Amino acid sequence: MKKPIIGILILLIIGCKGENRTDIENKASNDSDSIMGKEISLDELLDAETVELNLQEANKLAKLPLACINVEYPNKLGQTLGSEKDLKSPQALHPAFYGCFDWHSSVHAHWSLVKLLKQFPKLENAQEIKDKLEASLSKENIQAEIAYFNTEHNEDYERTYGWAWLLKLAEELETWDTDMGSELSENIKPLTNLIVARFTEFLPKLNYPIRVGEHTNTAFALSFAYDYAIVSKNDDFRVLIEKRAKDFYLKDDNCPLTWEPSGFDFLSPCLEEVDLMSKTLPKAAFALWMEDFMPELKNINFDLSPGVVSDRKDGKLVHLDGLNFSRGWVFYGLATRYPEKYGHLRKLADKHVAYSFPNLVGDGYEGGHWLGSFALYALKESKIRN
Template sequence: MKKIISLLIVIFILGCKGERKEGLEDVPALENDSLSEESFISESFLSEEEVKFNLEEANRLAELPLGCIETEYPNKLGQTLENEEALGTPQELHPAFYGCFDWHSSVHAHWSLVSLLKQFPDLEKEEMIKEKLKNSLSAENILAEVEYFKRPQSDSYERTYGWAWLLKLAEELKTWEDPLAEELDANLQPLTDLIVERYLEFLPKLNYPIRVGEHANTAFAMSFGYDFATSTRNDELREAISKRARDFYLSDDNCPVSWEPGGYDFLSPCLQEVDIMLRILPKNAFNLWIDDFMPELKDEDFTMEVGEVSDRSDGKLVHLDGLNFSRAWVFYHLANKYPEEFGHLRTLANEHVSYSFPNLVGDSYEGGHWLGSFAIYALQAASEK
């Protein structure tokens, strides 16, 4: 029987206490001879039981966003044209985020570079990366991005996936103790403020969560938004997300994880919901909730087969490599926060990373323009024990 009443009581008591996507079939491989599949992975990375993120891998991963943030074409603009004057080249329309095939991929490519610099200050191409970040994230470029979002037909532009990654980029800058980060964060602030406003406007109007394995997934967007709100002490946004997550997910039972993955998934609908509830619920409440939603996660024998990609020249099918990374970061989050209950999931996370990591390069633009960000976020989660 559903333990929702008990769960609500626990919450009350504790609260009182204080792609590459379609259209890229003919895109050539990234032109970087140093990124062959054979050379991309160090012997120590996947040869041991524990996945280890080190400077050697960071240097290689940095090549992926560096290889696309200034690559304007091919490009999927995803815009609604209000008139003929709305037309423009990608760089004209999005001077900060025009590369990497689409806007959101460009945003998280920039996040990747910031994240790698924060974790590994001795990156080989540190100066080049900093210069490219300064060029992209100039005050002038960001104001142009803001103006695009304010177009009459752009209220829902990049909702909510691109919004989430923009806040993740802002969070990374705000938590990076470096003079460049302060400069870039100040430049980005007008767009950050606008995206926060969009969250606060949209979430109360969304009557039902979007439970899909691609961009529109509500739980994913709320997870990244919640991280930003927590890091920046934005209580209004944090409370708005917390409330909607409870509204959407608190009474959920028996997530049909056996239905996953969908053929184009790069997110797990079940696990993304776990990820947001892990953030907002106190421990006792989360344990009660997970016992109803996905109790199998507590089973030390629980397993989940990796998502297998049949054709890495297909921009949608390659999404499954992203699924493996996103599953892994949820498993790592669970194992990190509650090791006694979920520590065994770290091995499963490592298996998912180990399957897809060798496929980040060596194919085409399919994975190169976005998968590196997913890998970096998963590896970052793995290191946060």
């Protein structure tokens, strides 16, 4: 049961959020070789070096989305048919995001290309990437995507996982300080606004969070949406997400991490909640909340084995590689924001990323169409931010 005094302190700290939030928190809070392509045993992972993204590895990662964003089949549409008139090809239905097996994977494949091009302008395939991005994210294609979301039977299409990745793509474009970044950001703005509106309509009606390790996980969606709200300076959206995060998770304690992972997880229900609350709570309030939610993470000897994949040709079982990357980005984030308490988690993040990163090379379509994005996001979070 939540300790009354800690609960009161958290509420008091949260109540102080505003212009003086930083002051309140301060007072209350006293190119190396890559392992890509090599086989690494679990025993060796404890000594594994941090996977670093250099130009050579960026070129390899770029090949994964490049190989799928224009691949129409196989395809999992996930649509609701209103009549036989809705039976159309993936490209006809989704001219912007028809490749990479499903809509959300296509969206985060586009995010990967933007992210890599921003970080490494001299990629081997830089011009090809630019051409594909401009072709996909044209105003006409985005309008067609909007029309699909506005059909009678698909207003909740891709709720909320695909919505979250669309906002992550929008965030990446909005922070790309180039003419192309500005152009593409403006092109997708109408779809971005629609997704924000859908989130804004849906969240007040969601009485209970969805606590699973797959697409519908509420904490994951809110975490990505929150990032976009901050970058876009959308205060109304930010406040709504902060409110729902507290409504859903503030009273949680003793998260059963030993129950994880489930067989098909690519997200950790416990850790995604940690990630969200570390962003939306003031630092002092988050520290108090963690004392009840997952106090074991402070232990410098805390350990967690990576999820083991038994068959990478199975599209569901390979989800566990994604779990290792998503665990990694949460651990990296904690180690960066709270180095004094959680700095030791950086090594644990390295271990998870090191287990799955080699499997991106020569991967089958089951994982290749999406895992690169997860790896790239984990490596993004691994960089220590000042």
